Amino acid sequence: xxxxxxxxxxxxxxxxxxxxxxxxxxxxxxxxxxxxxxxxxxxxxxxxxxxxxxxxxxxxxxxxxxxxxxxxxxxxxxxxxxxxxxxxxxxxxxxxxxxxxxxxxxxxxxxxxxxxxxxxxxxxxxxxxxxxxxxxxxxxxxxxxxxxxxxxxxxxxxxxxxxxxxxxxxxxxxxxxxxxxxxxxxxxxxxxxxxxxxxxxxxxxxxxxxxxxxxxxxxxxxxxxxxxxxxxxxxxxxxxxxxxxxx
Amino acid sequence: xxxxxxxxxxxxxxxxxxxxxxxxxxxxxxxxxxxxxxxxxxxxxxxxxxxxxxxxxxxxxxxxxxxxxxxxxxxxxxxxxxxxxxxxxxxxxxxxxxxxxxxxxxxxxxxxxxxxxxxxxxxxxxxxxxxxxxxxxxxxxxxxxxxxxxxxxxxxxxxxxxxxxxxxxxxxxxxxxxxxxxxxxxxxxxxxxxxxxxxxxxxxxxxxxxxxxxxxxxxxxxxxxxxxxxxxxxxxxxxxxxxxxxxxxxxxxxxxxxxxxxxxxxxxxxxxxxxxxxxxxxxxxxxxxxxxxxxxxx
Numbered sequence: 360x361x362x363x364x365x366x367x368x369x370x371x372x373x374x375x376x377x378x379x380x381x382x383x384x385x386x387x388x389x390x391x392x393x394x395x396x397x398x399x400x401x402x403x404x405x406x407x408x409x410x411x412x413x414x415x416x417x418x419x420x421x422x423x424x425x426x427x428x429x430x431x432x433x434x435x436x437x438x439x440x441x442x443x444x445x446x447x448x449x450x451x452x453x454x455x456x457x458x459x460x461x462x463x464x465x466x467x468x469x470x471x472x473x474x475x476x477x478x479x480x481x482x483x484x485x486x487x488x489x490x491x492x493x494x495x496x497x498x499x500x501x502x503x504x505x506x507x508x509x510x511x512x513x514x515x516x517x518x519x520x521x522x523x524x525x526x527x528x529x530x531x532x533x534x535x536x537x538x539x540x541x542x543x544x545x546x547x548x549x550x551x552x553x554x555x556x557x558x559x560x561x562x563x564x565x566x567x568x569x570x571x572x573x574x575x576x577x578x579x580x581x582x583x584x585x586x587x588x589x590x591x592x593x594x595x596x597x598x599x600x601x602x603x604x605x606x
Numbered sequence: 607x608x609x610x611x612x613x614x615x616x617x618x619x620x621x622x623x624x625x626x627x628x629x630x631x632x633x634x635x636x637x638x639x640x641x642x643x644x645x646x647x648x649x650x651x652x653x654x655x656x657x658x659x660x661x662x663x664x665x666x667x668x669x670x671x672x673x674x675x676x677x678x679x680x681x682x683x684x685x686x687x688x689x690x691x692x693x694x695x696x697x698x699x700x701x702x703x704x705x706x707x708x709x710x711x712x713x714x715x716x717x718x719x720x721x722x723x724x725x726x727x728x729x730x731x732x733x734x735x736x737x738x739x740x741x742x743x744x745x746x747x748x749x750x751x752x753x754x755x756x757x758x759x760x761x762x763x764x765x766x767x768x769x770x771x772x773x774x775x776x777x778x779x780x781x782x783x784x785x786x787x788x789x790x791x792x793x794x795x796x797x798x799x800x801x802x803x804x805x806x807x808x809x810x811x812x813x814x815x816x817x818x819x820x821x822x823x824x825x826x827x828x829x830x831x832x833x834x835x836x837x838x839x840x841x842x843x844x845x846x847x848x849x850x851x852x853x854x855x856x857x858x859x860x861x862x863x864x865x866x867x868x869x870x871x872x873x874x875x876x877x878x879x880x881x882x883x884x885x886x887x888x889x890x891x892x893x894x895x896x897x898x899x900x901x902x903x904x
Contacts, residue, residue: 526901552892553870553892580756604695606698
């Protein structure tokens with residue numbers, strides 16, 4: 360029995376030794392202030408998003424903490440200054456994208472980062488209802504678009520979302536986002552009004568598409584995307600998008 | 607028996623790591639110019655390599671071009687469509703001029719899948735001999751190939767202008783759309799005549815957008831006339847394009863178009879009027895309210 364215990368300890372040590380060392384991304388902490396706190400209840404796997412004043416509070420953040428552990432604790436290093444903080448936990452574990460009904464999020468809070476500041480405590484209740492998720496809200500709507508997301512072989516792509524923009528640069532955050540596609544690659548988005556829209560589909564959220572991501576824009580190869588005109592009371596059919604790897 | 611189980615657990619736990627170290631080692635050797643290691647990496651790209659393809663590809667595009675291109679060239683015609691796709695993408699990223707011919711062969715072989723990557727890569731390589739294979743691909747049966755070919759011709763820019771004009775002068779309307787779009791985005795005034803000659807044809811909606819992008823004032827009367835077209839998409843495109851080339855002569859026709867039967871024609875007319883005059887123009891939306899168009903250029 361003793362021999363087994365020793366052997367088991369050796370095994371654990373060996374496996375622990377196999378793990379890659381964790382890297383500390385904050386290499387220059389001389390001018391940074393450590394911001395700590397906890398998301399109660401405690402809430403695990405929650406991220407704290409930091410925005411600078413004037414930033415789009417629903418777009419990419421200035422900084423983001425690592426996910427909280429079981430104790431709901433977070434910390435990150437920030438330069439001294441005035442910020443806006445918000446805690447978000449998406450059920451699907453993503454770090455970006457819309458916060459949907461069933462996800463958790465705190466109110467936006469003003470955050471003054473100074474030497475010796477107190478630890479933060481945030482409450483992030485579950486979101487009930489969803490004003491932006493028109494695919495769910497407007498279930499009886501008659502204006503929108505639908506189609507298929509396929510890959511380069513023409514096969515349906517699951518777990519992709521269609522992002523709908525009302526401006527041609529398709530920058531910043533999309534105005535509407537579809538639910539994830541199922542195994543059939545089908546999506547449908549209901550819209551509050553007709554108009555001219557620009558679309559893309561992708562399998563990741565947040566920031567520009569990266570190497571290896573699946574991404575496809577609804578266009579004909581031109582620099583600007585193709586406009587999709589949706590009339591009030593019309594569901595435009597067959598707005599199909601092919602996603603390819605970003606090379 | 608317990609010892610045996612523990613031993614099995616030990617080896618299983620370290621197996622994945624062993625592969626990881628191996629890939630890192632091969633990558634390090636490849637970075638030092640070891641040809642065999644580069645060949646090993648290229649060999650790892652395959653349909654079965656879902657877990658490693660991305661990592662291997664990242665390494666391959668970071669290697670010295672002179673060392674990796676000869677190895678990649680040997681796999682351009684791979685029968686594994688995934689390996690072929692990665693190899694051609696890597697050659698495109700390395701802008702391998704010596705790869706144009708084999709990549710063009712892949713692009714032309716309509717039996718092959720995922721040929722869009724060949725059209726994409728030719729646009730990255732951007733050599734004069736990329737133009738003709740891309741022009742040929744504008745008539746491809748695969749929409750993704752046509753789209754990638756159009757995009758690549760736009761990237762080739764002035765290299766492609768005259769071949770595109772020549773192509774458009776002789777091609778059928780079914781294969782002309784990509785050339786029209788490419789000429790619009792290249793925006794060389796040389797393309798005016800060949801585009802203007804097609805303004806009554808089947809691709810007139812595309813022609814109108816392209817003429818707008820040329821920003822050539824000779825287009826203005828043609829676009830004004832197109833505001834009367836029977837097809838609302840043509841009228842909408844004309845209203846859009848006039849914001850680029852319109853002058854004083856466009857204002858009254860666009861004001862008339864504010865009363866068009868189709869909402870988006872009214873909306874784009876209001877938007878273009880604002881861009882031409884600097885004044886706000888309201889239009890009647892689908893619910894009958896008089897509203898300002900939102901700014902699409904945030």
